[in-house]
Every structure is written in structure tokens, then in C-alpha cells.
Amino acid sequence: MSLLRFVARSLFASYFVAEGVRAVTKPAELAPDAERFTSTVTPLLQRVVPADIAAYVPEKAETWVRAAGVAQVVGGAMYATGLGRRLGALLLAKASVLNLAISLPDKGAPKVAKGAARPEVLRNAALLGAAVLAARDTEGRPSLAWRAEHTAKVTERKAAAIGDDVTRSARKAAQRTEKQAKHLAKKARRSAKQLGRKLEGTIN
Structure with missing residues (x-):
């Protein structure tokens, strides 16, 4: 791996690692926003997956936040170091889905709140797209x-x-x-x- 690739990957992964550490250590700060997403996804997963696995699907928003945080830390480290690079990028992409869902404002939110949330939504959408591209990157091979x-x-x-x-x-x-x-x-x-x-x- 060239020095330029290492620096670029480290810069890209640094955001996810920092956010992942925050999510793992302080999940209560993100749990209220994640509740809107997890309250919809959790029942759906419990119906779709087999019964013996459904019992392990987390129901608390804080657990989802911690899981996403771990995925960001592990995925960021893998992507930055190049060890399991594409798998790490895939973990970042999956974690970005939750980040994007959390940043979306409520449908009934006032225009001011929607306008304030727009930069974060666009940032998370851009990071999701970048993570997907990184997962598909074969380094020219x-x-x-x-x-x-x-x-x-x-x-x-x-x-x-x-x-x-x-x-x-x-x-x-x-x-x-x-x-x-x-x-x-x-x-x-x-x-x-x-x-x-x-x-x-x-x-x-």
C-alpha cells in the first residue's frame, strides 16, 4: 500500500473511528435519535429472521448505537491499515446507514429544524456513498x-x-x-x- 493511499484511508476512517468511540462510550446521547429507526427495524427483523435468532435481535436503541459504534471502530481500523480493507469498508457502509437514519429529521419537524439537519444528512449520505465505493475498490486489480x-x-x-x-x-x-x-x-x-x-x- 502506497503512502498516499494510507494517508487517504486514515483520513477517511478517522471520522468513523471517532464517532464509533463516542457511540460506544456515550450511547445515551445518540439513543433518542436512533429510537425512531430502531423501533421500526427491530420488529421487522424479528419477524424476518428465524425464531432462534430473533431472540438475539437487540430491542434497546442504546444497544444498536453501541453495535454501530463497534462496527465503525473496527471497520475504520481495518480500512485504514489495509487489513481486510474491503470488509472494513463494508462495515463502515452498514454503520453509515444507521447514522444517516439517525440524522434524518421527523416528517412533522418545522422547516428550521429540517434546514439545520440538512448538512448532517448530506454528510452522512456522502460518507455512505464513499464507504460503498471503498468496499468496491480493487486498487486497480x-x-x-x-x-x-x-x-x-x-x-x-x-x-x-x-x-x-x-x-x-x-x-x-x-x-x-x-x-x-x-x-x-x-x-x-x-x-x-x-x-x-x-x-x-x-x-x-
């Missing part, structure tokens, strides 16, 4: 899907080339066999003629 497709095409070309070689070899073998058969037929005809002459000479 081909993706796994491209490499798999490329390998399949190369294998297909090699198989076709081998098939052509086999076809050419079979054609050449058939031609050699045909020549040998013709040669043997000629020899057989000559031998038959010679034998016929000898028989005629003997009879005469």
Missing part, C-alpha cells in the same frame, strides 16, 4: 468476477485449441490409413496379376 470469467474464457480457448489439434491429428491419421490401404490394394492387385501370369505359363 481485476475483480474476482472478472478473473473467474477471464479464466473460463482462457480455458474454453485452450479446450477449443486442443479439440482442433485432436481433429487435425485424427484427419492426418485417417489420410495416412487411406494411403496405406491404397498402397496395399495396389500391391495386392500386382501380386494377383503376377500370380495369374504364372498360372497361365504353367498351363500353357
